[in-house]
Amino acid sequence: MQDQDSLVEYGYRRVIITITAILCALLEIVDTTIVNVALNDMKGSLGATLTDVAWVITAYAIANVIIIPMTSWLSKQFGRRNYFATSIVIFTVSSFLCGNANNIWELVAFRFIQGLGGGALLVTAQTIITESYPVAKRGMAQAIYGMGVIVGPTLGPPLGGYLVDNFSWPYIFYINIPIGIIAAALTILFVRSPKYGEKLKASQVDWIGIILLTTFIGSLQFVLEHGQQDDWFDDSLITALSVTSLFGLILFIWRELTYKHPIVNLSVLKDSNLRIGTIMTFILGFGLYGSTFIIPIYTQSVLGFTATDAGLLLVPSSITTAFMMPIIGKLLQKGVPQKYLVTGGFAIFFIYSLWMYLVMTPDTGTEHFFWPLVVRGFGLGLLFVPITTLSLSTLIGKDIGDGAAFTGMTRQLGGSFGIAIITTMIARFTQQHKVDLLPNISAVNLQVQERIQGLKMMFISKGYAANEALDKAYKILEVSVMKQATVLSYMDIFLYLGVLFLLCIPFVLLIKKGAGKVDTSSVH
Template sequence: MEQLTEKDSLVEYGFKRALITVSCILCALLEIVDTTIVNVALNDMRGSLGATLTDVAWVITAYAIANVIVIPMTSWLSQQFGRRNYFAASIIIFTVSSFLCGNATNIWELVVFRFIQGMGGGALLVTAQTILTESYPPEKRSMAQAIYGMGVIVGPTLGPPLGGWIVDNYSWPYIFYINVPLGIIATVLTLSLVKSPKYGSKQSPKEVDWWGMVFLILFIGSLQYVLEHGQQDDWFENKVILTLSIVSFLGLFFFIWRELTYDKPIVNLRVLQDKNLQVGTIMSFILGFGLFGSTFIIPIYTQSILGWSATDAGMLLIPSSVMTGIMMPFIGKMIQAGIPQKYMVATGLTIFFGYSLFMYSIITNDTGTEHMFWPLIIRGVGLGLLFVPVMTLSLSTLKGKAIGEGAAFTGMSRQLGGSFGIALITTFISRYTQHHRVDLISHLDPSRTEVQTRITAMQANFISKGFTPNEALAKAHQILEGTVTKQATILSYMDVFLYLGILFLICVPFVLLIKQGKGKVDVSNMH
């Protein structure tokens, strides 16, 4: 009974709860926007810092690795230092390192500061979700997840256009400087408003699960590096990738063994005995795969095939995010009304399949904004129906410190899903472009009249511009080669959308098999 009273004392009402909500959303947005905002600034960074493309890729990799290492440990760190202190310290680390990123004088300084920024940022996402969940009474927690979901869904798509606008109008350091005033506001709000639950005595340094921490870092850090660099380094043909894959597997094996046998583990794996959390963790992985995968592929397609600017490519995704944002409160109300989350998730997966099929059917080398508007609106609806029900379902039967532990698992799963999605999509596009290119070339038989006619017409065009017949023929072959490669790339993008949709459709029957209690989800009396 004492534990229940303590948990209920974290619930806030009125203006104070509104301010806590603003603070949590601000922190979630800061963290997620920063995962994608640098993508459009990499070329400028490379030029001003004198770095290679491989070097500058570490600006993204360092942040992602730090992020996924910290996320599973957030619940334990909150218990050690107090949630309010840990949350505030994470915001301060994120804010200070953002300022240092903007002041970096060489690429490796920037990479180090990005890693530190990722350490602070990883905590923001999960802790913000836990604080929000516990600040709302049980019957309104689906609405809390809906509000949080707006930040998580809008963040990845807000990054590229915001980054593009800042780079076009100012310079790349300002993509980090904008975090500083927002971080200061979030720190003040956190220290003023957030309460820390009492979880009992802290662990002494001797009791700390240091080996668990080491195994977790080896597992997650190595896995994230393999996913980020696998395709460009030719996967398992590369000794570093092969070695780190083995290290990651061994790290996972020993991490699971350690956490299940140690008295005070750094990550409580036993919380995964909760059936709803098991389903939620798997669905979070698939959600991350779809969210980050589709956020990654659309800007690449529009920039590399259609020749759009970074800002225009980023702006294309905004209506989709706005649609998701509009839906969130309605979805929260639907859950409160007792509509089973599994039906909403199944509908979301089916709608996302429809979006993927729509994109598959309209992709060409001259597809316009007007063609992609409605598919992206459908994407927004699908993501809205997925995110809130998955998050609410995941945490619905947890209470006390298990809420934070559960949020850490779903957060890590979503981030890893995104990393897997981007790695697989990059590899798929690279491999299938070659496959389609070979197929297309096999149809370009030089003996065919239409092929000869086209080459002759292009050659004549170049001769009329002053080229010699041999130069003109070489130019004609070069243009034909470029056309084939572009068409092969478009076909590989179409395949990605088709298979992404099929993946979501396959999940529907499994979601419908979930056993869920009737009526409203009430986390106050379930365990």
């Protein structure tokens, strides 16, 4: 086993390795959200339905979440540099193939392969950055990595919107190619692999573990992505996959704890900081991806923003987070306990959610969103780095890779749960609010009568017959009720998100004393 300090880099080598790792993390994360704004164009040019096109996102997410827990093991098998460089090549080549897909299922297949390459980039980049910095500067290392991870999801929609509006959807994939080539070259030249000792023979590989992991994660991700549109447990496929996922998880845990060479090292979860960090990372993923997902949809469907405008709305939030990251890194280096920063982050996220709840109306403007989103940026800055450093702070050597794999997987799963739960809640709440609003529109209500009459006269003046005009007046009334119901459901979502973050605070304060500073004594 190689001494942990021997991977620490200095001077220009560390700068180049850091840039390479962030480029790769950005590639992977931007690609998670860049597709969202291009789905309509893909649907049109590939002649697919919306359900088919949703698979472009699902396939990538499933591949990501399957490969992330296995990255640490694969790094040990093939050597980290080789594995990282191969993942970049797979990602880059499949990006080219995605852009050239002739039908929707070709695109879905190439997206799955792209996800297998991409999932590896995220966790391996985090491990490389962590190990390239001396232990005392780990907080700063996580801050630099965090800038890529937080800015990535927000860069996706405006960049995607720009490319789709000015070129065509394949360019959202082609943009990866030059970056991928540069990143692969830099990896081969500069990244070093730790020596992990013996490699496993093919017969020792935990194939059963791989199959169980794929079954559990694949089924779970499918259920989360398609549950709402298929009516959850009223659908036999969703029910069957939920049961499969549960049994897959139980058997997977049993297998990993009893097999001599497990594909995922569960024993690393004995570290109490990593356990708490993993739960908090899940909630962070829930909040980060959930709110990144909900705002563009709200602004486009309710307020009528274009894809580019909806994406640009999130930019101030990202800039704030990027600005916060180095400051938080410095505070951690000075020994400010992580749990206080995380508590502040959760409290600020609660304020942001409450603020969004208060400013939402059917005609909220960009200016109303600006400050709440800046506050969101502060909250994310305070959460991301301390949670990540806390999770990995007491791990040493090869356990860092295993720990990074857990936090990476739980962040992605948190995001998937967040998006699935939020879409379900929006649909259910909107129906409920519509039912609650309808009694207010009674035919005997004078105001309602005047409104209908006014709308009817307007349509008659435009040349419609009286009965047509009345029909159109009712339609407009129905649309405005639906819009009001949708706005109310988004308000509910923000309120619940806020409460969720508030409930996390007591758990954070349970973190063991001494976990705040990175322990350097155990390293040497």
